[in-house]
Amino acid sequence: MSTFGIWIGAILTLGILSFLYKDNPFYKLCEAIFLGISAGYWFVSLFWQNLVPKLFDNLGVTKLVGFQADDGALQNLFGRGQYDERIWYLVAGVLGVMMLMRLVPKAGWISRWPLAFVVGTTAGVYLTRYLASNALDQINSTLKDFVAIGQPGFLSGMNFNYLLVLIGVLAGLTYFYFSKEHKGITGGAARIGIYFIMVTFGASFGYTVMSRMSLLIGRLDFLYREWLHLIR
Amino acid sequence: MKREIPLLIAGIVGCVLVIQYFIPHTPFGTLNDVFSDWFSIIQATAIWLGALNLIKVAGDKVYKKQKDWPFSLIIIISFFIMVVVGFFFSGGRRFLEPGTPFSQLYDYVYSPLMAMMFALLAFFVGSASYRAFRARNKEATILLLAAFFVMLGRVPLGDALTGWLPQSLHMSNVASWIMNVPHLAGQRAIMIGIALGTVSTSLRLILGIERSYLGGE
């Protein structure tokens, strides 16, 4: 990295760091640059990485307007008379245009169509997505390691740990029970459940501290070593 | 009609995607990928709306000379620098390759900002634990103890403090027991709950019971 680049990086780094003391013009400047640069970055990236390859290349628009590219669906369909399934990407293009109709006050309602498509897709995908990995697989892993009675290790600490996990899962699930008042047995189980969940939160928190510190170490290393050459 | 057709679209698309999960045969097997491409395309057109909104809000501030308007001007300028460089001066779709002006802006300006913002977490983790980990009640005490043991078990100090105890009670072993037993159990309960919640929410969206995202007539 050039000296110039390091200096810019260091100044911006200090600007963000200064927010810890209090809000100040230096931070505001960095924040404004950050907002503008990152919004611009995404704006450009989505164009080159989504719109061009997925829409324009597939349809053949890239070639049509004179850029170097392979043949797309339009060329195959009208040039050669071959069916090309990529022509369906036209639907996505139309949905995209419908989205932009929001800029026209009278026609804004049409943008609900692509919105409905997006919501429908998300709902359809998620209905099955978590069920396998978050529910069935978890049931499997909670049960699969139990040592059967009479087998070596039945009374081992490991087997006891598996039992503890099972109890924790059962109690935790009871906590999430919505349609029953948390009283009596349900109440007791739910209470144990919330204890387990609290351990989960505390442990996750404590566990993450190290990697968060590493991030700051990385930045301090940049400041002290690469910028100020204070350490080697 | 302004609501019925969108509801129908969401319902049909949702149903088809649920079914396709179980069918490897074409066209179902690849439908998910195709639809996710379509989503990317819609997303890439929609960002024009977001960008225009950003410019409008910042532009208003500059125009009306509201408080801090010079910073709004900087938002607009840095946005346009990035966009112009990315579209016209960085080799088209090879805009991210090392050495292009766009990737230099990324390396020199964007990336240090991101890294430092991310690293602020090191400080916030500290202030949050100071405030939150107080033994106010049973739940908070459990939270505090779990965090305390795991945090100490992660650094050599923890084992140094507990070196006189039997091996299994060394801090790092206690920490990994917490991670592998009670932490795991709580995590699983949360995950199973999330799975059920997503099924139910998705179903409500597909059925059109939950429809506030479509707005009014």
Next chain:
Amino acid sequence: MAGESLKKFLEKMMGIDRRVIFLLIFVALSIPMFIAIKMKIPVSPEVESLVDTMRNLPDGAKVMISLDYDPSSEPELQPMAETFFTYALQRNFKVIVIGLWPQGAIQAERAKTVAETKAGRQFEYGVDYINLGYQSGNELVIQRMGSSIPAMFPRDYFGQPIGQYPIMQGVRNFSNIDYVFNLSAGYPGTLEWVLFAADPFHVVVGAGNTAVQAPQMYPYLGKQLKGLAGGMKGGAEFEILTNLEGRAVKYMVGQTFAHTVIVLFIIVANVAYFATRGGKKGGAL
């Protein structure tokens, strides 16, 4: 009297300005960067087996290192890469670099420079070092290397055909690689190396992981994964065992300081909380 002023002090501590905490964390992490502090870091069996496997390789062995991370994980994984390259220089290993993440190749070049200064010796490009760069395809890249490495990486990171380099002579697939070291921050990473290289092709794989990912890899240790260094702590142990103490050991002191600061604050906060709560009854829940 003393009790009174202590109580006052504790009351103050209850509502302490968060900036004091920020400052202490900043200082705790900074001090060890400037002052060499010796600290005993116990070595875990996972890292021990990692280094043992490397030690048992013959001098001049052909090793592959896959850098599957980006700059955001640099503080944790870069020291491991540096140590590995330095160790490779000492043992005359022939190092083949690849990256399943786009930034891997650049990280390797940076680590190599540091290692060369440390070892006081340079890699000869194409003879005992080659950077094959990044290929997209995630686990498929690993799978295809199982049948042919030259087919998956026809050119190196700098665009040159790999056939001309002596280091690549006789390298057809994983059977010609003695050892794979994988540095991983997520997907694709260690899990993929285990499932798509160690399992089917019986490649010897060792790994360095971010602290967040490491625990998920424990089940594979032993037969499938020959050793694992997790996070900065693992990196420090790696440095100690190879007698190449460097950044990770140094930073581990900072980590310990910072953890200690937070733990002390938690203790102070609780002492203050109980001392100042006085006769007031605690909340019900």
Next chain:
Amino acid sequence: MKQKFWLGLLVVLLIAAGPHAQESATAAPDSGASPLVKPPGEVIASDTPNDAGGSITIKWERSPDDIAGVAGFGGYNILRGTSPDGPFESIGETSGGGDPDDPMHKTYLDNNTTDGVAYYYAIDSKLNGTMARAITATAIVSKQQWFNFGLVNMLIATVFLISAILYFISSAKSGKKLYIRKIAGLEAVDEAVGRATEMGKKIFYIPGTQDMDNVQTIAGLTILGRVARLTAQYEARIDVPVSRSLVMVTAREVVKEAYLKAGRPDSYTDDMVYYLTDDQFGYAAGIDGMIVRQKPATIFYQGAFYAEALLLAETGNSIGAIQIAGTAMPSQLPFFVAACDYTLIGEELFAASAYLSHEPRLLGSLKGQDWGKAAIILALLLGFLIQVSGLFDFASLFSVAGG
């Protein structure tokens, strides 16, 4: 065991054509090769099940030299042709050693076949430069399947859950009263909005940093609908800064609708919802700035969050705002719990919209979810007993093979 169990169930549940697994066995090993290495045993190729075609699985008995671990054994070459007499073209190679669950055999997946073409496979074993070959006896064709049999358990689980939810939705519609326990974070919504009104300060609503392709974002936006209705009634000012353009579009529809329903369509303006940037940390930097400058009285975080969660919540906490968070990102929940006044944990996020709306059909779906939970609790208890008694491997019924 598991396979039989599910297949039995499936016959009842499904009328589907099973995969006609074509298999072909080997001819006698080619004895013309060098005597120095022993050839592999029987080679069996079959269409890879449960896929979209384009793949054939080849399995062979390992060469006796491989099994004996003869030094210098060089693994196998896999070759493919369209006639049993060749020519064969090399498609890959693999080392010696057996499959983890079948030590006598070795498996190779040819993922590059054309559906409908008949293939023959040859396996060469290698030792010190010598080779010996075994060939499949009959042709094998790859094809696409109409049902993924690895997902039978998923199908049953999905059908069960959907039916339970649908049943309770319809029974709720018919006017049956449903009890729902209190959720503290949601009970506090009213008070939080009220306080902002009293203080004459803003309310910030952050619907996460993910796009509309994440169901948590959609859940967050449905909650926004309920909250916006309250702010309309209280005449409090709500600000919704977002990090995705599609979320901006949706959030505007949601807030507008809420103001309309509350009878105050005139109070709504598009300015309430605005876009900052797609970048998670840029977004956090912007919001942190807004929080310390505008000092909102109440901040909601509802949706999908990553590392920015604590950056936002800790800054919000420093100005003393009431904060109500909700997310199904397990890794970020601890930070919200530490820095916010109330946190909706996982499933509670998805229940929030139903809870706040009091609409019977939505509440019915919660009851359906509970039935899912009850079934899982039952399965865990039953599974524990079966597993510990060593009857059979109950757990494996829940392992999802495909998908």
